Amino acid sequence: MGASANSLINRPILASIHTQAFRHNLNRVRELAPESKIWSVIKARAYGHCFDAALKGLSSTDGFALLDIQDAVWLREHGWEGRVLLLEGLFHENELELAQELSCDLVVHCEAQVEWLEKYIEQGHKPFSIFLKMNTGMNRLGFKPEAYRTAFHRLHAFGCRMHHMTHFANADQADQRPTVGEQQEVFERTIDGLSGPTSLANSAAILWHRNALGGWIRPGIMLYGASPTGIYADIEHAHLKAVMQLQSEIIDIQELKAGDGVGYGGRYQAPEAMRIGIVACGYADGYPRTAKDGTPVWVSIGAEDGNGIVCPIVGRVSMDMLTIDLRNAPQAKIGSVVELWGDRIPVDEVARMSDTIGYELLCAVAPRVPVAIK
Amino acid sequence: MGASANSLINRPILASIHTQAFRHNLNRVRELAPESKIWSVIKARAYGHCFDAALKGLSSTDGFALLDIQDAVWLREHGWEGRVLLLEGLFHENELELAQELSCDLVVHCEAQVEWLEKYIEQGHKPFSIFLKMNTGMNRLGFKPEAYRTAFHRLHAFGCRMHHMTHFANADQADQRPTVGEQQEVFERTIDGLSGPTSLANSAAILWHRNALGGWIRPGIMLYGASPTGIYADIEHAHLKAVMQLQSEIIDIQELKAGDGVGYGGRYQAPEAMRIGIVACGYADGYPRTAKDGTPVWVSIGAEDGNGIVCPIVGRVSMDMLTIDLRNAPQAKIGSVVELWGDRIPVDEVARMSDTIGYELLCAVAPRVPVAIK
Numbered sequence: 001m002g003a004s005a006n007s008l009i010n011r012p013i014l015a016s017i018h019t020q021a022f023r024h025n026l027n028r029v030r031e032l033a034p035e036s037k038i039w040s041v042i043k044a045r046a047y048g049h050c051f052d053a054a055l056k057g058l059s060s061t062d063g064f065a066l067l068d069i070q071d072a073v074w075l076r077e078h079g080w081e082g083r084v085l086l087l088e089g090l091f092h093e094n095e096l097e098l099a100q101e102l103s104c105d106l107v108v109h110c111e112a113q114v115e116w117l118e119k120y121i122e123q124g125h126k127p128f129s130i131f132l133k134m135n136t137g138m139n140r141l142g143f144k145p146e147a148y149r150t151a152f153h154r155l156h157a158f159g160c161r162m163h164h165m166t167h168f169a170n171a172d173q174a175d176q177r178p179t180v181g182e183q184q185e186v187f188e189r190t191i192d193g194l195s196g197p198t199s200l201a202n203s204a205a206i207l208w209h210r211n212a213l214g215g216w217i218r219p220g221i222m223l224y225g226a227s228p229t230g231i232y233a234d235i236e237h238a239h240l241k242a243v244m245q246l247q248s249e250i251i252d253i254q255e256l257k258a259g260d261g262v263g264y265g266g267r268y269q270a271p272e273a274m275r276i277g278i279v280a281c282g283y284a285d286g287y288p289r290t291a292k293d294g295t296p297v298w299v300s301i302g303a304e305d306g307n308g309i310v311c312p313i314v315g316r317v318s319m320d321m322l323t324i325d326l327r328n329a330p331q332a333k334i335g336s337v338v339e340l341w342g343d344r345i346p347v348d349e350v351a352r353m354s355d356t357i358g359y360e361l362l363c364a365v366a367p368r369v370p371v372a373i374k
Numbered sequence: 375m376g377a378s379a380n381s382l383i384n385r386p387i388l389a390s391i392h393t394q395a396f397r398h399n400l401n402r403v404r405e406l407a408p409e410s411k412i413w414s415v416i417k418a419r420a421y422g423h424c425f426d427a428a429l430k431g432l433s434s435t436d437g438f439a440l441l442d443i444q445d446a447v448w449l450r451e452h453g454w455e456g457r458v459l460l461l462e463g464l465f466h467e468n469e470l471e472l473a474q475e476l477s478c479d480l481v482v483h484c485e486a487q488v489e490w491l492e493k494y495i496e497q498g499h500k501p502f503s504i505f506l507k508m509n510t511g512m513n514r515l516g517f518k519p520e521a522y523r524t525a526f527h528r529l530h531a532f533g534c535r536m537h538h539m540t541h542f543a544n545a546d547q548a549d550q551r552p553t554v555g556e557q558q559e560v561f562e563r564t565i566d567g568l569s570g571p572t573s574l575a576n577s578a579a580i581l582w583h584r585n586a587l588g589g590w591i592r593p594g595i596m597l598y599g600a601s602p603t604g605i606y607a608d609i610e611h612a613h614l615k616a617v618m619q620l621q622s623e624i625i626d627i628q629e630l631k632a633g634d635g636v637g638y639g640g641r642y643q644a645p646e647a648m649r650i651g652i653v654a655c656g657y658a659d660g661y662p663r664t665a666k667d668g669t670p671v672w673v674s675i676g677a678e679d680g681n682g683i684v685c686p687i688v689g690r691v692s693m694d695m696l697t698i699d700l701r702n703a704p705q706a707k708i709g710s711v712v713e714l715w716g717d718r719i720p721v722d723e724v725a726r727m728s729d730t731i732g733y734e735l736l737c738a739v740a741p742r743v744p745v746a747i748k
Contacts, residue, residue, distance in 0.1 A: 009472055011442050012465050043694060044658035045742060067694055068385050068742060088694070091386050091625060091654065098383060110626045112708055139628050139636045140652055140695060169638055176639055251465060252484045254513050262513045264543055265550055278514055280465065284418035284737040289730055290664070319418060319733060320441055320462065321514060334486055355729075356663055359693060363658040367741045368418060368442060 012249035021241035022057025039065035041220035109141040127159035137178030171204035204228035230357030232348035245342030262315030288354035386623035395615035396431025413439040415594035501533035511552030545578035578602035604731030606722035619716030636689030662728035669727040
């Protein structure tokens with residue numbers, strides 16, 4: 001029991017993480033912003049891709065940006081000697097010592113964090129490298145422009161190495177305010193005459209607002225090969241590669257008569273006699289329960305890799321299974337491999353059919369799904 | 375680095391699992407179905423509550439039902455000696471040996487599984503205890519009635535201990551077909567004259583169709599204190615207790631002017647000058663990105679536990695944060711504790727405001743959220 005051979009026995013679902021695609025996407029970022037240094041954003045277990053894979057695939061980055069200080073611990077324990085940025089800074093004063101031990105760069109976004117730092121440095125500790133966050137219109141974290149310069153001078157006076165940072169609310173859409181230009185203008189005006197490098201651009205700005213990059217850019221979703229807008233067409237010509245491929249298998253087939261309902265609530269009614277495939281993947285694996293009928297699933301139909309047919313979802317996704325229309329895939333059988341998303345089915349397309357964005361789906365891949373780093 | 379004191383330092387988000395609530399809910403199931411044995415359904419890491427907590431809180435169950443054979447391994451390694459049911463049976467023939475070693479009960483839902491068992495027992499192995507699954511109208515897993523009796527006789531002839539099982543498509547709604555009554559009638563007619571106990575009821579049937587229980591019931595969602603329909607009002611009088619409480623803290627506060635937008639896309643526009651709180655919980659923690667403005671969040675406003683105010687979400691939930699309207703909670707400050715769901719905010723209410731059901735939210739709580747078993 002628990003022998004290593006046995007531990008390979010699992011439900012037939014698998015998330016494969018392609019580190020070569022990570023490398024490719026990071027190179028694309030460098031091509032788009034050759035003058036900037038790169039914080040590769042790997043919060044949320046590298047958007048669901050797992051830290052091991054991110055560290056392997058993104059090792060040529062200038063730094064990793066993340067949220068939980070425990071993840072910074074993990075990076076140091078696994079040999080990462082480059083820079084590490086805590087994107088929301090410290091949550092509590094008791095993290096100061098650990099952050100210093102780990103040589104973290106810190107975001108500072110509120111008055112309390114400034115006070116913790118002043119007190120700590122006053123006690124004789126080394127000053128930190130700081131990314132001071134300005135709220136230029138996102139209205140989430142950060143100092144309002146009128147409070148920003150005071151915070152800057154306070155930390156600067158304590159010897160901190162200062163950087164200026166803001167975050168765009170609408171770099172992924174042209175018709176929303178505040179626009180990138182408006183936020184950028186507030187930012188530039190506020191830091192006028194202050195020293196220190198800047199950090200502005202997320203993935204959307206790197207792709208579409210290349211006059212708003214700053215010295216340090218912060219690519220996230222594009223490193224994973226998905227779209228900042230949630231719409232795949234928007235990145236189709238950016239030459240990014242999907243890093244995650246989520247696969248499973250058909251575990252049963254049902255022959256329906258015309259009028260038969262499928263699954264909970266019988267949302268789909270068979271219009272004629274037809275075959276459906278039951279796939280071992282459900283919302284408890286991270287596949288969205290909100291996926292509509294018609295959401296594409298790729299079904300392998302041959303021994304050769306790459307030989308397959310796209311079959312639409314029919315009926316509501318349940319906790320552990322989903323059901324697909326096999327009328328166009330008479331070759332499909334129990335054991336046929338399916339791709340839920342990856343190279344063939346963009347995660348953004350599944351997201352669009354589920355009224356959300358690829359980010360949410362990637363992050364939501366469940367711990368029960370085994371991961372293979374390739 | 376990595377010292378044990380340091381490992382307690384985390385983002386201020388926490389999922390507390392109340393094992394006493396597990397006990398309470400299991401007792402409620404016993405009261406509702408005193409004649410039946412209970413398979414406590416703990417697939418998907420016990421609907422996101424973690425196996426340790428489930429084993430602790432549900433130890434008086436008659437058996438645990440789950441999906442992944444590796445989870446059965448975990449249960450045996452942690453001392454569970456009672457019955458374990460693999461709810462979808464074996465995914466591959468190579469699981470047979472491990473399943474026998476673990477003394478699992480197996481669901482059998484398709485021809486291929488019957489063949490694997492015949493071959494295996496023919497080789498001199500012991501027969502299994504089987505829950506033979508009939509597709510009575512759900513059209514997901516199971517034998518059609520016309521194929522069911524043949525499968526039954528084949529496995530019975532090989533010495534298997536046989537049980538009859540089906541699953542309801544609409545036990546949670548009265549106006550959908552097939553109805554519980556229709557499925558039950560197909561089931562009873564098909565097993566007429568065959569020996570063996572039955573297993574029919576999920577949580578919805580246990581609550582609302584008590585003539586359709588069977589010898590073994592399979593409560594899932596009700597053990598976790600959430601509603602089979604996704605609507606909290608439907609279980610308000612069933613005296614169930616929320617097992618999971620998801621908490622976080624306000625990590626920043628912004629003062630808005632009338633007309634200011636909040637977060638990505640500026641979905642919420644401040645109607646007047648107002649304070650908003652930034653909460654350290656986002657969709658990468660498992661909180662639904664689809665949550666609408668108005669979704670309730672409970673904010674602690676006093677030293678005393680239980681002293682709080684419900685504040686509505688304003689603006690789109692982002693990956694690591696959400697934003698709430700603090701106009702009714704002038705006492706709220708950075709560090710104020712919030713409950714995202716639990717005793718005060720039913721998970722079903724958050725789900726309803728996000729166009730899904732509590733099941734999905736509970737299962738989706740992310741690995742990065744620390745768990746405290748209480």
